[in-house]
Amino acid sequence: MKIGICASDHTPESLVANRFARAPYFAVYNSETLDFAFFNNTAKDEGSGAGGKAVKVLGDLKVDIVLVPELGPKAIDALNAFEIKSYQYKQGKTVREALYEYFEKKLPEMLDASVKGKH
Amino acid sequence: MKIAILSGKGGTGKTTLSVNLFSSLNKVTLIDADVEEPNSHLFLKGNTYHEEDINKQYPVVDHDLCTLCGKCGEFCNFNAIIPAKKKVLVFDDLCHDCGGCKLVCPTNAISYTDKAIGKIFYQSVGDNKQFLYGRLTVGEVSGVRIIEYLKNVTKKEEVLLIDSPPGTSCSTVAAIEGSDYCIIAAEPTPFGLSDMRMVVELLREQKLDFGVVVNKSNLGNDDIYKYLEEEGIELLENIDFREEFAKIIARGELLVDHSEYVRNIMNSIIKKVLGETYA
Numbered sequence: 001m002k003i004g005i006c007a008s009d010h011t012p013e014s015l016v017a018n019r020f021a022r023a024p025y026f027a028v029y030n031s032e033t034l035d036f037a038f039f040n041n042t043a044k045d046e047g048s049g050a051g052g053k054a055v056k057v058l059g060d061l062k063v064d065i066v067l068v069p070e071l072g073p074k075a076i077d078a079l080n081a082f083e084i085k086s087y088q089y090k091q092g093k094t095v096r097e098a099l100y101e102y103f104e105k106k107l108p109e110m111l112d113a114s115v116k117g118k119h
Numbered sequence: 120m121k122i123a124i125l126s127g128k129g130g131t132g133k134t135t136l137s138v139n140l141f142s143s144l145n146k147v148t149l150i151d152a153d154v155e156e157p158n159s160h161l162f163l164k165g166n167t168y169h170e171e172d173i174n175k176q177y178p179v180v181d182h183d184l185c186t187l188c189g190k191c192g193e194f195c196n197f198n199a200i201i202p203a204k205k206k207v208l209v210f211d212d213l214c215h216d217c218g219g220c221k222l223v224c225p226t227n228a229i230s231y232t233d234k235a236i237g238k239i240f241y242q243s244v245g246d247n248k249q250f251l252y253g254r255l256t257v258g259e260v261s262g263v264r265i266i267e268y269l270k271n272v273t274k275k276e277e278v279l280l281i282d283s284p285p286g287t288s289c290s291t292v293a294a295i296e297g298s299d300y301c302i303i304a305a306e307p308t309p310f311g312l313s314d315m316r317m318v319v320e321l322l323r324e325q326k327l328d329f330g331v332v333v334n335k336s337n338l339g340n341d342d343i344y345k346y347l348e349e350e351g352i353e354l355l356e357n358i359d360f361r362e363e364f365a366k367i368i369a370r371g372e373l374l375v376d377h378s379e380y381v382r383n384i385m386n387s388i389i390k391k392v393l394g395e396t397y398a
């Protein structure tokens with residue numbers, strides 16, 4: 001299973017990002033190999049539809065689950081279409097800490113958009 | 120002559136100016152391009168003789184034909200179409216109607232369908248005046264298409280007034296584009312001034328001629344006049360605030376029907392902007 005995490009930098013000790021679609025990096029943790037990999041979020045500079053594009057980036061990385069700070073309505077729709085589940089972390093943690101909290105089942109699943117869409 | 124009337128923010132008397140100028144001219148067409156909040160019609164009480172739906176197109180995917188090849192998503196610059204795991208997602212509000220995804224689809228799975236995004240209304244006012252206004256459907260993000268449509272159907276008018284959306288958004292740009300002259304409705308308050316500055320910058324970027332009408336000129340302070348002088352901006356007229364004006368506007372009536380003072384001001388603006396023959 002692969003878990004994506006929105007990251008502000010490209011190490012497991014980096015802080016989690018405070019935005020989803022505009023996060024600088026996506027960390028991808030592979031629970032079979034126990035490895036972290038980091039990817040540039042190529043959606044972050046999109047003028048329009050960054051939410052959907054960011055989900056596409058995660059979909060192409062074959063992520064099954066993503067840990068996020070917030071989600072807009074388009075990102076929710078796109079996550080459903082890519083069959084990716086999302087869980088919400090709190091600010092101020094590192095990527096590694098957010099992942100532990102997910103495994104400890106401390107993070108709530110996100111079923112609805114937490115922020116309104118922006119245009 | 121195309122004259123756009125605009126303002127830094129709402130509530131600076133832009134609509135009042137538009138409808139009173141309209142009423143002071145003999146042969147003229149007005150469009151209310153403030154399609155998110157049209158209100159000129161409340162003052163003009165014209166006779167609607169025609170209505171039209173404004174549509175935009177967006178793609179629909181036939182999932183029996185789609186192979187999820189991903190080409191449409193790669194093509195779209197607006198992330199409006201995203202092939203996912205088992206289906207293709209379409210965000211119709213992001214779609215700019217470019218037709219590209221249909222062209223690149225190898226299996227002909229994409230067709231387009233219409234969606235109404237608003238309406239335009241044609242009204243006659245008196246014998247030889249026309250008034251058109253648009254209304255954007257609630258929830259739609261951009262009125263640009265409706266504004267362009269309004270401008271297109273009136274492009275041959277001899278004298279056209281355009282009541283433009285306030286601010287400096289894409290809608291404002293669409294409304295003022297191609298104008299021969301722009302009139303900024305401003306107020307002498309600190310906030311009014313900073314909003315107006317942005318509009319001035321926009322008009323300079325667009326290389327459009329413009330002048331300013333200061334509303335409520337007897338309230339507020341002198342900063343606006345200093346600014347106009349420093350920047351070399353034409354002050355067309357001042358309109359004082361009077362208690363009775365507020366009441367007339369609140370009743371949905373025209374100031375020129377009640378006030379000699381406002382009639383003279385409107386004529387003076389018309390002379391300066393359109394020339395003697397129209398006044």
Ligand code: SF4
Pocket residue numbers: 177178194195196197198199200213214215216217218219220221
């Ligand atoms: S028509 Fe153009 S903007 Fe709309 S989804 Fe297709 S490619 Fe994107």
Ligand code: SF4
Pocket residue numbers: 180184185186187188189190191192202207223224225226227228229
């Ligand atoms: S280009 Fe056509 S076949 Fe390919 S994913 Fe898009 S709709 Fe499906």
